[in-house]
Amino acid sequence: xxxxxxxxxxxxxxxxxxxxxxxxxxxxxxxxxxxxxxxxxxxxxxxxxxxxxxxxxxxxxxxxxxxxxxxxxxxxxxxxxxxxxxxxxxxxxxxxxxxxxxxxxxxxxxxxxxxxxxxxxxxxxxxxxxxxxxxxxxxxxxx
Numbered sequence: 001x002x003x004x005x006x007x008x009x010x011x012x013x014x015x016x017x018x019x020x021x022x023x024x025x026x027x028x029x030x031x032x033x034x035x036x037x038x039x040x041x042x043x044x045x046x047x048x049x050x051x052x053x054x055x056x057x058x059x060x061x062x063x064x065x066x067x068x069x070x071x072x073x074x075x076x077x078x079x080x081x082x083x084x085x086x087x088x089x090x091x092x093x094x095x096x097x098x099x100x101x102x103x104x105x106x107x108x109x110x111x112x113x114x115x116x117x118x119x120x121x122x123x124x125x126x127x128x129x130x131x132x133x134x135x136x137x138x139x140x141x142x143x
Contacts, residue, residue, distance in 0.1 A: 008106065011132075011136070015135075016136050019133055019136075019137070022137060023133075023134055028134075028141070031134060031138055032097065035094060039087065039090070043088060053077070053080075072119075075118050076118040080111075083109075083112050084108075086108035087105065090103075090104030090105040090108060093142070097142050098143070099142045101142060102139055106132075106135055109128060109132050112124070112131075113129065116128055
């Protein structure tokens with residue numbers, strides 16, 4: 001087996017064998033089959049939003065700093081941008097069902113959850129953990 005990603009072996013039991021539920025096999029197979037296309041479409045749709053996010057974020061950063069929210073906003077913005085880059089890097093591996101694609105998706109999801117923590121988004125954290133559980137449950141499809 002390939003080298004384990006950071007925290008992968010520690011987190012795996014909580015999202016697989018100790019998980020509160022298992023996604024059905026048909027759902028997992030459909031996810032592995034269609035996720036690369038869906039991911040590509042979502043990334044393309046996110047480009048204008050990301051540009052606006054970065055533009056408006058940069059414009060309002062001085063005001064946010066005065067209000068005391070500038071640091072956490074800046075950190076969340078940087079983490080989100082890094083996660084987006086990792087999601088783009090994951091695409092070739094996801095289309096070819098390669099382990100490296102899964103690893104990049106895993107890291108992108110960890111960054112997404114971290115960004116939700118900095119943004120204090122409970123919904124983002126919960127959805128991120130659910131998606132991470134799905135990623136772990138389809139991990140064996142990627143070699």
